[in-house]
Amino acid sequence: MDFLKLFSKEPPSKDVAKERLKLILIHDRANVSPTFLEMLKSDIIRVISDYAEIDERGLEIKLTKAGEEGISTPALIANIPIRKMKDTAK
Amino acid sequence: MGTSIVVTSGKGGVGKTTTTANIGTALAMLGKKVVVVDADTGLRNLDLHLGLENRIVYNLVDVVEGTCKLKQALIKDKRLDNLFLLPTAQTKDKTAVTPEQMQELVENLKNEFDYVIIDCPAGIEHGFENAVAGADRAIVVTTPEVSAVRDADRIIGKLEAKGLEDHQLIINRIKFEMTKKGEMLNIDDMTDILAIKLLGIVPDDEKIVISTNRGEPAVTDPASKAGQAYKNIARRLLGEEVPFMELDNEESGFFSIFKKLFRR
Numbered sequence: 248m249d250f251l252k253l254f255s256k257e258p259p260s261k262d263v264a265k266e267r268l269k270l271i272l273i274h275d276r277a278n279v280s281p282t283f284l285e286m287l288k289s290d291i292i293r294v295i296s297d298y299a300e301i302d303e304r305g306l307e308i309k310l311t312k313a314g315e316e317g318i319s320t321p322a323l324i325a326n327i328p329i330r331k332m333k334d335t336a337k
Numbered sequence: 338m339g340t341s342i343v344v345t346s347g348k349g350g351v352g353k354t355t356t357t358a359n360i361g362t363a364l365a366m367l368g369k370k371v372v373v374v375d376a377d378t379g380l381r382n383l384d385l386h387l388g389l390e391n392r393i394v395y396n397l398v399d400v401v402e403g404t405c406k407l408k409q410a411l412i413k414d415k416r417l418d419n420l421f422l423l424p425t426a427q428t429k430d431k432t433a434v435t436p437e438q439m440q441e442l443v444e445n446l447k448n449e450f451d452y453v454i455i456d457c458p459a460g461i462e463h464g465f466e467n468a469v470a471g472a473d474r475a476i477v478v479t480t481p482e483v484s485a486v487r488d489a490d491r492i493i494g495k496l497e498a499k500g501l502e503d504h505q506l507i508i509n510r511i512k513f514e515m516t517k518k519g520e521m522l523n524i525d526d527m528t529d530i531l532a533i534k535l536l537g538i539v540p541d542d543e544k545i546v547i548s549t550n551r552g553e554p555a556v557t558d559p560a561s562k563a564g565q566a567y568k569n570i571a572r573r574l575l576g577e578e579v580p581f582m583e584l585d586n587e588e589s590g591f592f593s594i595f596k597k598l599f600r601r
């Protein structure tokens with residue numbers, strides 16, 4: 248018995264592999280490149296800026312999966328921190 | 338009219354040729370008339386796995402180019418009268434054949450054989466396109482490693498894009514000791530990640546090397562675990578329900594009973 252392992256909190260490497268693979272495959276299947284995400288990001292900033300002042304550095308866009316376990320439809324999750332709404336939005 | 342099955346993987350070296358040789362031999366041992374086709378032009382290996390390398394006169398490229406008749410290029414197996422090999426050229430490259438030519442060739446073979454098993458080269462380029470061109474079904478081979486699984490997923494996507502919906506997975510080189518410790522992706526992990534039906538699991542088995550050394554597929558060795566796994570796979574291909582191999586069974590006998598008692 249490996250006593251060191253017993254006390255460490257590290258998950259077994261196969262779980263790490265599985266989590267990594269799930270994320271990689273979401274990107275592979277959606278055929279999304281990092282440049283695509285960057286382009287999307289700047290477009291979103293442009294559109295939203297008409298309505299609100301946003302914290303561009305805090306803006307986060309990532310691809311995850313939606314739906315039930317096993318059925319992997321890609322989903323875009325955007326986290327857009329708003330500093331202040333613009334008058335046009337009121 | 339027979340069935341054509343392509344054995345593919347994306348990533349190289351995961352066991353496509355080993356799988357082709359063993360499934361082909363096992364199906365022939367079950368009485369089917371089988372031809373195994375080497376589609377890895379330029380890097381042919383299937384002849385070595387079957388121990389037929391010294392009998393090659395003509396090859397697949399010769400057939401396609403009209404240098405010889407299809408029958409002249411087929412090589413009968415050493416052991417089984419109903420197993421044949423169609424080797425490919427070693428000194429040509431993959432562009433020597435087109436997908437259309439390959440499709441026609443496979444159609445012709447299907448008229449003569451119950452099963453046409455095609456050994457696909459690694460990669461997703463011309464060689465892959467050729468190998469899948471005439472296939473009715475696909476077997477995707479992978480190993481329990483992140484890179485192999487990723488490439489398998491890519492291949493599954495490609496097969497589906499081609500309308501080759503009948504595809505199943507073989508997980509090769511499972512090391513039971515490692516999966517037990519959580520240090521290797523297990524079968525559930527992999528079928529969970531890859532949305533594909535499981536056709537079989539093959540343990541990592543040193544005897545495979547010995548089989549390849551001798552040019553005798555593992556299925557001809559009754560003591561080989563991998564051979565047994567491939568025999569099960571062949572029966573599943575024929576539509577039989579065969580339970581998946583218990584990878585735990587190296588521990589049998591007196592002590593294992595104690596071990597099992599304490600594990601619970």
Ligand SMILES: Nc1ncnc2c1ncn2[C@@H]1O[C@H](COP(=O)(O)OP(=O)(O)OP(=O)(O)O)[C@@H](O)[C@H]1O
Binds near residue numbers: 382545
């Ligand atoms: N179940 C197994 N247990 C142990 N070794 C194996 C097993 N399956 C395959 N191998 C070994 O892995 C190596 C690669 O096998 P093989 O040539 O069949 O792969 P491949 O996918 O056809 O490769 P390539 O992409 O180069 O065509 C060989 O050395 C073989 O002996």
Ligand SMILES: [Mg+2]
Binds near residue numbers: 382457458
């Ligand atoms: Mg090969």
